[in-house]
Amino acid sequence: MSAAERIQALAPVSGRRRYTDTMMRGLLLAATIVALIPLVLVIYYLIKRGVGSWGGSFFTSDPNGNFFGNPGGIRSALLGSLEIVGLATLIAIPIGVGVALYLTEYGKQSLFANVVRYFVDVMTGVPSIVFGLFIFIVLVLAHVGGNFTAWKGSVALSLLMLPIVVRSAEVVLLLVPSELREAALALGAPRWRVVFRVVLPTALPGLVTGSLLAIARGMGETAPLLFTTAGAFGLTFSLSQQMNALPLQIYNDILSPRNVVVDRAWGAALALVTLVLILNVVARVASQRSRMA
Amino acid sequence: MEAGASTVTGGRSLIEPSPAARLPDQVLRWGLLGLAGAILVLIAYFFIRLIGQSGTALDHFGLSFVFGNNWDVSRDIYHGAPLVVGTLITSAIALLIGVPVAVATAIYLTELCPRRLRQPLSMLVDLLAAVPSVVYGLWGVFVLAPKLVPAEKWFAKTFSFIPFIGGGASSVTPTNYFIAGLILAIMILPIVSAIAREVIATVPADNKEAALALGATRWEMIRMAVLPYARPGITGGAMLGLGRALGETIAVVVVIGDAPAIGHHLFNQGYTLASVIANEFGEATGIHRSALFAAGLVLFVLTLIVNIIARGFVARGHRARVPRR
Amino acid sequence: MIPPETTSQEQVDMSTSGGRSEQTSGDPSERSSGAPSEQSQAAPDMSALGVREGAGHAIKVAGLHAYYGQQHAIKGINLDFPANEVTAIIGPSGCGKSTMVRCINRMHEEIPGARAEGSVTLDDFDVYAPGVDVTSVRRLIGMVFQKPNPFPTMSIFNNVAAGLRLTGTKADNLRERVHRALRAVGLWNEVKGRLDAPGIGLSGGQQQRLCIARAIAVEPEVILMDEPCSALDPVATLKIEELIDELKERYTIVIVTHNMQQAARVANSTVFMLDGEVIEHAPTNTIFTTPHDERTERYVTGKFG
Numbered sequence: 016m017s018a019a020e021r022i023q024a025l026a027p028v029s030g031r032r033r034y035t036d037t038m039m040r041g042l043l044l045a046a047t048i049v050a051l052i053p054l055v056l057v058i059y060y061l062i063k064r065g066v067g068s069w070g071g072s073f074f075t076s077d078p079n080g081n082f083f084g085n086p087g088g089i090r091s092a093l094l095g096s097l098e099i100v101g102l103a104t105l106i107a108i109p110i111g112v113g114v115a116l117y118l119t120e121y122g123k124q125s126l127f128a129n130v131v132r133y134f135v136d137v138m139t140g141v142p143s144i145v146f147g148l149f150i151f152i153v154l155v156l157a158h159v160g161g162n163f164t165a166w167k168g169s170v171a172l173s174l175l176m177l178p179i180v181v182r183s184a185e186v187v188l189l190l191v192p193s194e195l196r197e198a199a200l201a202l203g204a205p206r207w208r209v210v211f212r213v214v215l216p217t218a219l220p221g222l223v224t225g226s227l228l229a230i231a232r233g234m235g236e237t238a239p240l241l242f243t244t245a246g247a248f249g250l251t252f253s254l255s256q257q258m259n260a261l262p263l264q265i266y267n268d269i270l271s272p273r274n275v276v277v278d279r280a281w282g283a284a285l286a287l288v289t290l291v292l293i294l295n296v297v298a299r300v301a302s303q304r305s306r307m308a
Numbered sequence: 309m310e311a312g313a314s315t316v317t318g319g320r321s322l323i324e325p326s327p328a329a330r331l332p333d334q335v336l337r338w339g340l341l342g343l344a345g346a347i348l349v350l351i352a353y354f355f356i357r358l359i360g361q362s363g364t365a366l367d368h369f370g371l372s373f374v375f376g377n378n379w380d381v382s383r384d385i386y387h388g389a390p391l392v393v394g395t396l397i398t399s400a401i402a403l404l405i406g407v408p409v410a411v412a413t414a415i416y417l418t419e420l421c422p423r424r425l426r427q428p429l430s431m432l433v434d435l436l437a438a439v440p441s442v443v444y445g446l447w448g449v450f451v452l453a454p455k456l457v458p459a460e461k462w463f464a465k466t467f468s469f470i471p472f473i474g475g476g477a478s479s480v481t482p483t484n485y486f487i488a489g490l491i492l493a494i495m496i497l498p499i500v501s502a503i504a505r506e507v508i509a510t511v512p513a514d515n516k517e518a519a520l521a522l523g524a525t526r527w528e529m530i531r532m533a534v535l536p537y538a539r540p541g542i543t544g545g546a547m548l549g550l551g552r553a554l555g556e557t558i559a560v561v562v563v564i565g566d567a568p569a570i571g572h573h574l575f576n577q578g579y580t581l582a583s584v585i586a587n588e589f590g591e592a593t594g595i596h597r598s599a600l601f602a603a604g605l606v607l608f609v610l611t612l613i614v615n616i617i618a619r620g621f622v623a624r625g626h627r628a629r630v631p632r633r
Numbered sequence: 634m635i636p637p638e639t640t641s642q643e644q645v646d647m648s649t650s651g652g653r654s655e656q657t658s659g660d661p662s663e664r665s666s667g668a669p670s671e672q673s674q675a676a677p678d679m680s681a682l683g684v685r686e687g688a689g690h691a692i693k694v695a696g697l698h699a700y701y702g703q704q705h706a707i708k709g710i711n712l713d714f715p716a717n718e719v720t721a722i723i724g725p726s727g728c729g730k731s732t733m734v735r736c737i738n739r740m741h742e743e744i745p746g747a748r749a750e751g752s753v754t755l756d757d758f759d760v761y762a763p764g765v766d767v768t769s770v771r772r773l774i775g776m777v778f779q780k781p782n783p784f785p786t787m788s789i790f791n792n793v794a795a796g797l798r799l800t801g802t803k804a805d806n807l808r809e810r811v812h813r814a815l816r817a818v819g820l821w822n823e824v825k826g827r828l829d830a831p832g833i834g835l836s837g838g839q840q841q842r843l844c845i846a847r848a849i850a851v852e853p854e855v856i857l858m859d860e861p862c863s864a865l866d867p868v869a870t871l872k873i874e875e876l877i878d879e880l881k882e883r884y885t886i887v888i889v890t891h892n893m894q895q896a897a898r899v900a901n902s903t904v905f906m907l908d909g910e911v912i913e914h915a916p917t918n919t920i921f922t923t924p925h926d927e928r929t930e931r932y933v934t935g936k937f938g
Binding site for chain 1 (some may be wrong): 317330332333335336337339340341343344345347348351353354357358360361408409410412413416417421427429431432433434435436438439440441442443444445446447449450451496497518523526527528529548550551554555556557558562582585586589601604607608611612614615616618619
Binding site for chain 2 (some may be wrong): 775776782784795832848
């Protein structure tokens with residue numbers, strides 16, 4: 016049989032296979048589009064129903080619990096979020112980077128280091144509400160420095176952010192070329208100097224982007240705050256009192272029977288998502304760029 | 309790398325650092341080690357305290373806490389089967405819907421997508437994970453749930469012969485198991501997709517070439533060389549998604565309706581371990597509170613187990629299948 | 634080498650692709666001209682595949698250009714690969730040997746950004762003609778790669794069967810053809826007791842023979858080999874070269890090699906390439922003893938490359 020004849024003979028089967036191939040490819044593309052639809056829809060509705068609230072005193076007045084009249088804006092929630100997450104960041108990042116440093120510079124592949132890695136990995140799977148419960152039991156029930164306070168919320172959030180920081184920091188620190196470290200050590204620099212003057216500065220951009228992602232995560236969490244900060248309407252700057260936060264405010268407002276309050280929830284959600292998406296996109300694009308550099 | 313030799317004459321070499329100079333190094337080393345260890349201790353401590361707080365309820369109800377079907381706040385009876393069942397149902401729905409879509413997305417993005425679109429599209433899929441859970445709840449309860457009710461009614465009526473999944477068209481509520489599962493599917497999609505993408509990218513190009521050279525179509529190549537290789541890793545990813553679905557609280561509590569009983573149909577309201585805590589914690593005291601802690605404990609242990617198994621799978625997937633010789 | 638006509642007479646029903654009628658062989662040990670039977674390492678035995686009807690299949694490459702994006706890698710090649718002969722392609726690294734060979738079975742275009750133009754004719758059938766089904770082309774033109782690459786999740790049996798399963802070969806026919814292919818490459822005695830064992834559990838040389846069995850199970854006309862022995866030890870290499878000698882009875886073989894001694898051992902004719910062009914194509918003896926072109930002479934005497 017000549018080649019042409021054989022190919023001819025193969026035609027019916029290969030026709031069928033080509034059909035299956037086209038169908039499956041179409042299906043896979045469709046699935047990808049389906050996966051992205053929720054993102055588009057969420058953003059669309061956030062803008063559609065949230066932008067309307069963004070006028071007037073939305074960002075300059077505090078929410079109030081009134082049953083009538085102007086329900087107020089989201090100022091205390093916004094500022095509260097910034098404070099609580101800010102403190103959480105101050106806790107989580109140094110500790111997280113510290114643990115990551117230990118893993119890359121000292122522990123490496125030792126048994127202890129691997130155990131730590133494993134635990135940290137497992138920590139990423141712990142539901143955020145469980146962290147809230149933990150802090151509630153250990154700090155709130157025990158009335159450590161008051162009952163519900165903002166700083167306890169920060170501690171709960173930092174537990175959540177910690178594994179994210181450790182994992183991303185470890186990846187970034189491992190990318191620092193070992194030649195750099197060895198060159199510095201060979202010049203007689205003690206290890207701690209090498210860490211602070213060579214390793215950390217080199218890894219800094221990556222550490223920052225990893226932190227941004229952790230911060231974005233922290234800003235969006237509600238459950239841990241429910242048990243620790245418990246929210247409040249009024250504006251306060253004291254971290255040792257109950258404080259409002261955007262997710263708490265939104266959660267509260269969803270259940271309200273008043274339409275204007277629900278509208279405020281949409282506006283607040285739009286603000287929150289804007290913040291979170293900006294952090295995410297900046298962090299991801301920056302890490303892409305540095306990878307391609 | 310630190311010089312430590314002493315000189316021939318027995319004195320200390322000039323380049324050997326003095327004990328005092330070595331101190332910061334030791335401080336750093338042991339400090340960081342202590343930090344890492346402290347975290348382990350902390351988690352263990354939390355675990356123990358949680359068990360402590362759950363003690364009352366668990367002692368009182370024993371196994372019926374998990375298997376008994378009667379969650380009655382007014383009478384202080386806390387048999388949590390509705391919670392466990394609700395958790396399992398919503399997570400099952402999340403997996404059934406979310407995993408196939410996530411894996412399909414991963415295959416498309418790594419194998420079929422035009423190269424220039426790969427990064428941006430992957431980032432968009434990852435951004436699904438950035439949306440806070442409370443926002444999914446807000447959108448779910450005010451946008452998605454009402455829109456789906458007609459379809460759900462139709463489905464319940466058309467498939468009424470199937471137990472649980474069908475039937476009960478008249479008792480369809482906007483907040484129900486299904487929509488909770490659907491929202492969860494959206495939330496776990498980015499995780500499962502990201503891991504699947506990672507795993508699929510490790511498939512050796514050799515094998516893909518061999519499949520193509522045998523005359524496979526692109527899809528056949530994926531079926532022959534990519535999917536079997538990636539299967540353990542993808543399974544691990546799916547399990548991590550499961551872990552996430554089990555523990556998700558805020559989005560679920562808003563869209564599931566918080567009914568403390570096992571709904572008879574897919575489109576009825578229900579409860580999950582996580583949502584009950586969020587919903588009832590505010591005013592809970594005494595044994596009620598202890599019961600909620602116990603729910604948290606069950607949730608914690610459940611997600612822990614799932615995560616550990618999942619990581620086993622992912623590790624198996626990452627380990628290169630190297631030929632023996 | 635056992636002449637194929639002494640085999641038994643069963644007609645095999647080709648229920649699937651490209652029906653070429655064939656006759657099975659019996660168990661090699663039954664044949665009169667004593668083939669070594671129960672050795673643990675049997676010699677390759679093409680007769681296991683039965684009689685092949687019709688003339689062999691030649692390849693004609695004409696006006697072939699290949700690009701990687703803007704880079705012009707193959708600059709107008711015209712070559713004839715005679716039927717049932719082994720043609721070796723030699724040349725320094727980067728001269729385009731692999732690229733050219735991958736254009737023959739249209740694997741080159743699988744690389745993102747790569748394309749090829751020109752014509753490659755198998756029996757007057759131009760595989761680059763518009764509308765040609767690439768998967769069918771690759772069925773007729775098989776390929777063996779540099780690094781043995783059996784599918785790691787598949788057993789030995791399933792590896793060999795992989796290509797056959799694509800066109801839905803039925804179970805009995807499948808088993809038959811897998812066994813025959815394994816016999817043909819001389820692996821049968823080594824693996825017959827463990828066909829379900831993972832393909833990657835074999836040694837490097839065995840894996841490569843497995844890959845060859847996988848390639849011939851679908852009965853191609855041509856086999857392209859891209860440095861098939863460079864990842865193997867000398868003993869395994871010799872076995873493969875023995876096999877190639879047998880394979881050419883049934884197939885047209887093109888082998889890329891950087892090892893000139895290998896070309897001298899296995900190839901009927903040799904092509905010398907440089908910078909994407911064919912410098913010389915001549916009987917192997919001639920290339921190595923009296924090459925026409927000065928550049929060929931410099932390469933084969935080791936003055937560069």
